[in-house]
Amino acid sequence: MGISIPSVLGQMIVFLLFVMFTMKYVWPPIMKAMEEREAKIRDGLAAAEKGKAALAEASSKSDEELKAARTQAQDIIAAANKQATQLVEKAKGDATAEQQRIIASGHAEVEQMAAQARDALRKQVADLAVSGAEQILKREVDAKAHAEILDRLAARI
Amino acid sequence: MAGDNTAAGYVTHHLEHLKAGSENGFIRFDTWHLDTLFFSTVLGLLMLTVFRIVAVRATSGVPGKLQSFVEVLVGFVDDSVKGSFHGNRGFVAPMALTIFAWVFLWNVMDLIPVDLFPILGQLIGLEYMRVVPSADMSATFALSISVFILILIYSIKGKGVGGFAKEYLTHPFGKNPLLIPANLIINTVELLAKPLSLALRLFGNLYAGELIFILIALLGMTWTGFNVMSLGLFFGQLVAGFGWAVFHILVVTLQAFIFMTLTIVYLGMAHEHH
Numbered sequence: 001m002g003i004s005i006p007s008v009l010g011q012m013i014v015f016l017l018f019v020m021f022t023m024k025y026v027w028p029p030i031m032k033a034m035e036e037r038e039a040k041i042r043d044g045l046a047a048a049e050k051g052k053a054a055l056a057e058a059s060s061k062s063d064e065e066l067k068a069a070r071t072q073a074q075d076i077i078a079a080a081n082k083q084a085t086q087l088v089e090k091a092k093g094d095a096t097a098e099q100q101r102i103i104a105s106g107h108a109e110v111e112q113m114a115a116q117a118r119d120a121l122r123k124q125v126a127d128l129a130v131s132g133a134e135q136i137l138k139r140e141v142d143a144k145a146h147a148e149i150l151d152r153l154a155a156r157i
Numbered sequence: 158m159a160g161d162n163t164a165a166g167y168v169t170h171h172l173e174h175l176k177a178g179s180e181n182g183f184i185r186f187d188t189w190h191l192d193t194l195f196f197s198t199v200l201g202l203l204m205l206t207v208f209r210i211v212a213v214r215a216t217s218g219v220p221g222k223l224q225s226f227v228e229v230l231v232g233f234v235d236d237s238v239k240g241s242f243h244g245n246r247g248f249v250a251p252m253a254l255t256i257f258a259w260v261f262l263w264n265v266m267d268l269i270p271v272d273l274f275p276i277l278g279q280l281i282g283l284e285y286m287r288v289v290p291s292a293d294m295s296a297t298f299a300l301s302i303s304v305f306i307l308i309l310i311y312s313i314k315g316k317g318v319g320g321f322a323k324e325y326l327t328h329p330f331g332k333n334p335l336l337i338p339a340n341l342i343i344n345t346v347e348l349l350a351k352p353l354s355l356a357l358r359l360f361g362n363l364y365a366g367e368l369i370f371i372l373i374a375l376l377g378m379t380w381t382g383f384n385v386m387s388l389g390l391f392f393g394q395l396v397a398g399f400g401w402a403v404f405h406i407l408v409v410t411l412q413a414f415i416f417m418t419l420t421i422v423y424l425g426m427a428h429e430h431h
Contacts, residue, residue, distance in 0.1 A: 001172060001364075002183050003294040007190040011197060011299030018201050018259065019252045022208065027251035029212040030231050033224075036217030 126154030164375050171271060171371045173285040174293065175278070190287075190295050197290035200262040208258075230254065237418060242425035244315070249424055252307075253417050256300065260359065261413035263291040267363055268402055268409065271370045291412070292363040294356065301356035304420050308351060308427045315428035351423050355416060362412050366405055373397045 130150055178188030211227040220228060234254040238246050266289045278286035290296040312321045325344050330336040376394035380387045 001294075002174075002181070002185055002188075003298060004174075004176075004178075004185045004188045004190045004193075005295075006178075006186070006188070007194055007293075007295035008299045008302065010189070010194055011296050012303050014194075014198055014201065015255070015259075015300060015303050018205060019248075019255045021205055022255045023248060023251040026205065026208040026212045027231070027254065029215045030208075030224075030227060031235070033215035033217045033220075034228055034232065037220075040217060 122154065122157050125157050126150070129153065129157075164378070167375060167378065168368075168371055170285070171275065172287070172368075174287050175283055175285045190293055192285070192287050193290045193293040193296050196266060196288050197259070197263060197296055200266070200290070201259050204255075204258045204262055230258065234417070238421050241418075241421045242428065244425075244428050249421065253421050256420055257413050257417040260291060260300070260416050261409065263289065263296065264363055264409035264412055266290065267292070267366050267370065267405060271367070271374050287367075289363055289367050291359050292367045294360050297356040297360040298352070300359075300416070301352035304355060304423065305348075305352035307420075308348070308423050311424050312427040316430060320430070351419075355419055359412050359416055362408055366401075366408055369401055370398070373401060 133150075174190045175192040176185075176188050177191050178185065180186065180188045207223070208227060211224050214221075215224060231254060234257060235246070235250050238250045238253050242249050269288060274288045275286040278284075287293060316324060326337050326340055328340060328344065330340050330343075373394055376390045376397065379390055
């Protein structure tokens, strides 16, 4: 056992050289690789987080839009229903008016025809009465002289 | 085995370095521990080669198995440094990685059968061979003295020469001039204790581990033929060697970790204002 001073000095020089080598050629590249990987992983995780957030936002947005579309659809349907009801009501009203008109014109026609018939009948009755009276009063009655009386009679019938 | 064939001779032989030079005291100024220098440098080059290969092929995409392993190491060291050293890690972190991996590899040499390399060495004419660099104070002190120098550098860098001197003279007892000697003594002891404890802790653990492995290897050396005693001792060697090796897996890793962590802590303390 013993200690050799030259060996100590030699070892120290070797140690210094080894440390220099490690410091220059070993540590930096390995550290760089490790740090780069760390950064990569950190970025990856951050991107994943961001993607997740974006997805959540998009899905909530789509939900909202869906909801809006649904309400809009409901509104449109309601409006359409209302319009349809209005149309039906209007059609019904028109139809009723038309019906009334047709009925009224029918009535008017009937009345007119009845009036015509009545006039015709009246004339015939007057003719009949005149001809009957003529036959009865053939001789005494002058058609021309009594025409005024007979006309008044016919108008009263 | 080599040396004389007694147990003591075997152990002594195993604890002798392959030396260049003739001095034999405890502190040798004219002797090189060739085995320590060789093995520590080869292990260090191996480590740097693997690291460099990974660094060249490093990708920020999906890493391979080797890259994952080195990245775990780098990340672990970087976290440790981040925890204790607040400043620019550009130098300290790579140094901590070098210390951890290098000391770990030194310690791992302890798990190689104690006679393997010495026998191989003898085949090529090398009389002595110690393969565990961290069981040699030359190696552990080389690291800890380097750390000591770094502590001084970082103290001055962090606090300035004046700040460092002021802290050295007035910390921890106070500013009273009468207390300067006490402060001086305690700071000197604290400062010197750091490299000493760093080096001796690592050395002591691995030296003791190596010694135990050598002693365990002695069990089977008493082989006298197929008798109960020899077989029992042989079996004992297997069991004890296995147990000690398993325990040593912990020691190997732990000591490397402790050396690195304390280095970081010392530098962090040196760099910081109080």
